[in-house]
Amino acid sequence: MKRLIALLCLLAICLPLCACSSSLESTATVPAEKATEEQKTESTKKENDEIVYPKDCFSVGYARVDITPKEVLPIFEGTGDSAHDPLQLTVTALCDGESAALLISVDVRSIRIGIAEACQRLIELSVKVPADRVLINATHTHSAPAPGFDAEKETQWVNNVLYKQLIVAVKEALRDLTPAEAYTGVSHTDGITFVRRYLKANGKYQTNASAADNPVAHESVADNEMRVIRFEREGKKDVLMVNYQTHYGGAPSLYPNQYSADFVHTFRQAAETELDCLFTYHSGASGNLNFNSPISGEKKCANFVDATEELMRAAKDAVAKEEKAVTDKLRSASSKYAASVIKESEERLTHAKEVNSLRSAGKDFHSLLNKYGFASKYEATAVIMRAGLGENPEIPFTAISCGDLAFVSAPYEMFDTNGQEVRAASPFKTTFICSLTNGSFGYVPSALAVPHGSYEVIITYFEYGSAEKFVAEMVRLLGECKNAN
Numbered sequence: 050m051k052r053l054i055a056l057l058c059l060l061a062i063c064l065p066l067c068a069c070s071s072s073l074e075s076t077a078t079v080p081a082e083k084a085t086e087e088q089k090t091e092s093t094k095k096e097n098d099e100i101v102y103p104k105d106c107f108s109v110g111y112a113r114v115d116i117t118p119k120e121v122l123p124i125f126e127g128t129g130d131s132a133h134d135p136l137q138l139t140v141t142a143l144c145d146g147e148s149a150a151l152l153i154s155v156d157v158r159s160i161r162i163g164i165a166e167a168c169q170r171l172i173e174l175s176v177k178v179p180a181d182r183v184l185i186n187a188t189h190t191h192s193a194p195a196p197g198f199d200a201e202k203e204t205q206w207v208n209n210v211l212y213k214q215l216i217v218a219v220k221e222a223l224r225d226l227t228p229a230e231a232y233t234g235v236s237h238t239d240g241i242t243f244v245r246r247y248l249k250a251n252g253k254y255q256t257n258a259s260a261a262d263n264p265v266a267h268e269s270v271a272d273n274e275m276r277v278i279r280f281e282r283e284g285k286k287d288v289l290m291v292n293y294q295t296h297y298g299g300a301p302s303l304y305p306n307q308y309s310a311d312f313v314h315t316f317r318q319a320a321e322t323e324l325d326c327l328f329t330y331h332s333g334a335s336g337n338l339n340f341n342s343p344i345s346g347e348k349k350c351a352n353f354v355d356a357t358e359e360l361m362r363a364a365k366d367a368v369a370k371e372e373k374a375v376t377d378k379l380r381s382a383s384s385k386y387a388a389s390v391i392k393e394s395e396e397r398l399t400h401a402k403e404v405n406s407l408r409s410a411g412k413d414f415h416s417l418l419n420k421y422g423f424a425s426k427y428e429a430t431a432v433i434m435r436a437g438l439g440e441n442p443e444i445p446f447t448a449i450s451c452g453d454l455a456f457v458s459a460p461y462e463m464f465d466t467n468g469q470e471v472r473a474a475s476p477f478k479t480t481f482i483c484s485l486t487n488g489s490f491g492y493v494p495s496a497l498a499v500p501h502g503s504y505e506v507i508i509t510y511f512e513y514g515s516a517e518k519f520v521a522e523m524v525r526l527l528g529e530c531k532n533a534n
Contacts, residue, residue, distance in 0.1 A: 161197025
């Protein structure tokens with residue numbers, strides 16, 4: 050009897066194993082074509098799954114994709130033909146239970162307005178998030194393409210990589226929406242950020258002056274404030290958003306002819322390692338990293354890698370001092386502001402085109418600069434750009450808010466004094482000022498800078514005084530968000 054019971058027990062164990070083995074063998078012998086078709090069907094089903102927002106709570110989702118070009122494309126004063134580090138696109142999705150907003154950061158130098166608008170249309174078609182709930186910020190690395198500025202060479206990359214990866218990341222971020230709480234903090238970097246416009250000993254101003262130029266002071270006080278929002282998510286890594294106003298850090302000279310996300314890459318790596326988070330960076334108004342400033346009392350960095358330690362110190366300090374932020378209904382406000390462009394004569398436009406024609410052909414154009422009175426090749430290009438914009442181009446501004454948090458876009462390189470003015474006038478506890486967002490219209494110098502001349506003043510597209518009008522429009526939109534029902 051005992052032997053019979055033992056035999057029955059053995060059969061009870063072995064039979065399921067045999068069945069399992071048979072099932073595995075059957076699966077393994079399914080034709081490859083059929084397996085591939087089933088995988089495709091499952092993939093398509095997942096792709097078409099409706100995105101469902103978590104109800105009755107504030108939630109945050111995050112995604113990151115690689116957008117590094119595989120081909121040779123123009124970068125600042127050169128070309129990129131390989132990658133030192135990946136160019137990335139990050140999406141932070143915010144949801145109030147009923148609607149969503151997307152805060153997108155792209156490792157490119159800038160994004161022309163036509164490309165930015167195309168991205169917004171693709172997002173609206175794909176996931177029904179409207180354009181006034183989408184901010185697309187360029188991190189401003191000078192070792193990456195500037196989509197829309199060299200359309201012929203970039204079209205394939207924009208169509209086959211940037212647009213496609215954008216939608217992949219947007220959908221992934223929305224599917225990743227997770228109940229979250231928000232915390233905000235503020236800190237300041239020490240000595241590594243400076244205003245790149247100098248007063249020289251001879252009473253004139255110059256951009257990026259070296260010691261040989263005898264600079265004696267900065268044009269204004271550098272904005273060294275770092276703003277941080279940390280989203281603490283249930284069961285998932287925190288998302289850390291950083292808003293800071295550092296200009297590019299010199300990657301073209303550090304990694305010649307290589308794509309690089311610049312200091313954003315080193316900052317991202319350090320933050321995700323030391324703070325165990327998911328990181329996204331949004332470029333603010335235009336200060337500079339301090340590599341060659343001769344003004345006493347400032348800390349010089351050998352390169353942007355050297356600056357990472359101080360950036361991390363400030364980020365950690367901001368997190369250590371953070372306070373819980375209220376999150377509420379998402380609100381947004383946007384406008385198309387009719388700007389006034391500097392008018393150019395037909396003769397000056399003809400001269401500028403002549404200079405650019407020689408430059409494009411790789412011929413010597415410097416004698417023409419002197420002949421026609423252009424301070425640089427950039428001024429000649431600015432003359433052509435002004436004429437192309439028309440008399441009153443519409444400049445897009447967008448503000449998005451959620452409780453104590455607000456984000457406002459400036460589609461140009463904002464001077465850091467203007468950035469400070471927006472933050473001071475904002476009715477929100479924490480305001481991210483995102484320059485080079487939803488478009489790129491070059492420099493818009495502050496009223497303080499205009500009388501001093503120099504590079505940015507000479508090449509701006511817009512009539513002097515526009516910067517303060519743009520500031521007023523951004524503050525108005527923030528107020529509209531604050532007062533919305």
